[in-house]
Amino acid sequence: MLTRTSAQSLTGQLADRFSERIRNRLLPPGARLPSVRECARQQGVSPHTVVAAYDQLLAQGLVEARRQRGFYVRDSGPAAGPPPDSAGPAPALAPAPLVAADASTLIRGMFHRPSDKPQPGMGVFPPDWLESTFMPAAVRRVTSGKALQELSLQYGEPAGDGSLRRSLSTRLAAISVPAAPEQIVTTIGATHALDIVSRTLLRPGDPVMVEEPGWALEFARLEALGMRILPVPRKADGPDLEVMERYCTAGDAHKPKLFVSVSVLHNPTGYSLTPGSAHRVLQLANRHDFHIVEDDTYSHLAPEHATRLCAMDGLQRTIYVGGFAKILAPNWRIGFVAASPALIGRLLETKLLATLTSPALFERALAWCIDQGQLRRHAERVRVRLDGARGRTVKLALAAGCTLASEPAGLFGWVDTGVDTDALTQRMLDEGYLLAPGSLFHARRPPTTLMRINFATAQDATFWKVFARVRDQI
Known part of the structure; x- marks a missing residue:
């Protein structure tokens, strides 16, 4: 949470937080920032502080204000084409506009961890494994x-x-x-x-x-x-x-x-x-x-x-x-x-x-x-450890009110949270957790309630308690 210090104002702290996420692509181009009132409630500050922070982001050229729609992360690349008409031609005739920077959300997260907490959105095993x-x-x-x-x-x-x-x-x-x-x-x-x-x-x-x-x-x-x-x-x-x-x-x-x-x-x-x-x-x-x-x-x-x-x-x-x-x-x-x-x-x-x-x-x-034979034996040990982690994570996810969109297998779980996981991801970053929202795994980034979890890093009960609390606020 933001803290009152003599070193930096609340406005500066909030602006820096959004700035860092935008530069690291944790907030991708085109993403909508929380409304002023919503952000004030989330961060425990006054609406005036949020407006001042958003003004700083505008001055830095990181966001743009859209009349009666809010603040959006500025896209410095070429504008994507309009979404296809669902009743239009066959899929092969409709190229899918992608935003390459979106993929760097997970990649950058591998190098710029938001905290020292276990990160359920990561795509790799913990180093100690x-x-x-x-x-x-x-x-x-x-x-x-x-x-x-x-x-x-x-x-x-x-x-x-x-x-x-x-x-x-x-x-x-x-x-x-x-x-x-x-x-x-x-x-x-x-x-x-x-x-x-x-x-x-x-x-x-x-x-x-x-x-x-x-x-x-x-x-x-x-x-x-x-x-x-x-x-x-x-x-x-x-x-x-x-x-x-x-x-x-x-x-x-x-x-x-x-x-x-x-x-x-x-x-x-x-x-x-x-x-x-x-x-x-x-x-x-x-x-x-x-x-x-x-x-x-x-x-x-x-x-x-x-x-x-x-x-x-x-x-x-x-x-x-x-x-x-x-x-x-x-x-x-x-x-x-x-x-x-x-x-x-x-x-x-x-x-x-x-x-x-x-x-x-x-x-x-x-x-x-x-x-x-060292690699074979090492892989066998990892598989046994992963089987245990998978079982524990599934129980925690179900207890937190999630459902499984596919049968649990391998390193990753495909979980339905019941809420928009793009919005959930931004809220969880405030808690020090990096998620992998389901939209990242689609060419057009459609809104979805799905997210990918890493069974090896999502077996932490504390994460699921925080997850349930934040999800229920969305």
């Missing part, structure tokens, strides 16, 4: 003796460290994805792998099908490359095939070139693809000639029998993307892409143009962790 003794041992091993100079003083293999690619090939074979070491290119994280695929296969203006709700960063990344986003509703068994069919038959000018999918433990719903749905998706891709990039970021948390498009297709039309930031070491930034022999050379060329190579030291250390 990932602590281990084998990772330092792996680094010491690859940096001892002459290895440090050999790996540091020259460029590594363009496709990535050979020992890691051999380890990855063996690991992919265990989940029935056939990829020789020569069919694998390492990357600086899974997001970099997705970017390499997009830059290789697509050109600005190309239509791309993306699951919705989906990863906010993927919408923003494709928009920044100039692609046309075609949202595909994600259901419990897989993507909505009827919507995909409509996109594919809307005419050559609107024909999708790529489909981006998280088949296993989908973010944010936790859904996993069924064999029947996977078979029909592959049939559609063959019939309409588009590629599928399968983002398997959460593979380490998934059951061994999980259905994967790449396993069924054998990397013919499919491209596999994986990474280790979620389960092992976020700052090692190691990912990879596996593809057919005909395509992998093109992907490698794109990597070379952007990054030349990738860091052999950490790649060699990761290969050791995989080969020694």
Whole structure:
């Protein structure tokens, strides 16, 4: 709460609070600030103080006043087009205007935590969950003796460290994805792998099908490359095939070139693809000639029998993307892409143009962790701990009056709060908590009562008590 001090007035404190959120994109362009009376009630100050604070934000060019409508965060980028008419043409004919900065809400939250409290909106495990003794041992091993100079003083293999690619090939074979070491290119994280695929296969203006709700960063990344986003509703068994069919038959000018999918433990719903749905998706891709990039970021948390498009297709039309930031070491930034022999050379060329190579030291250390079985045992321990956290979090969420929009699975829960979660997010920031409102996971950011929670960081009873109190005030 704001406090009366001689160092700064209440007006200055309030203006600074909104200013920081706007600059860090926690209040995205176009967001409406609370009304003067509502803000005064929330912050425990007079309406005069709020008006003075909003005037400071106006003077800084951070907000704009709209007559009889209130104050809105100023959008310095190009104006988005009007929303489509629900009775208008097929979805493929209506490009979805996105606001790339919205995705940075969650990304910035990873680096600028609003407090030292557990953050249920975060997309990663708490650091103490990932602590281990084998990772330092792996680094010491690859940096001892002459290895440090050999790996540091020259460029590594363009496709990535050979020992890691051999380890990855063996690991992919265990989940029935056939990829020789020569069919694998390492990357600086899974997001970099997705970017390499997009830059290789697509050109600005190309239509791309993306699951919705989906990863906010993927919408923003494709928009920044100039692609046309075609949202595909994600259901419990897989993507909505009827919507995909409509996109594919809307005419050559609107024909999708790529489909981006998280088949296993989908973010944010936790859904996993069924064999029947996977078979029909592959049939559609063959019939309409588009590629599928399968983002398997959460593979380490998934059951061994999980259905994967790449396993069924054998990397013919499919491209596999994986990474280790979620389960092992976020700052090692190691990912990879596996593809057919005909395509992998093109992907490698794109990597070379952007990054030349990738860091052999950490790649060699990761290969050791995989080969020694350390990564497998570590993942097993995390899964057991996550199962317990998931059970506790579900009980707390239900007790707080929420409902589950999907069956709890994996790292994330898709929860219905009963109130607008964009408004709820701003109120919870005042309490020191960063939420992930459901609108972030849609191309058009529609108002929604849903939010994504991280089971590992949302098992705090205090958070749910604060949540219930704030929600009941909205």
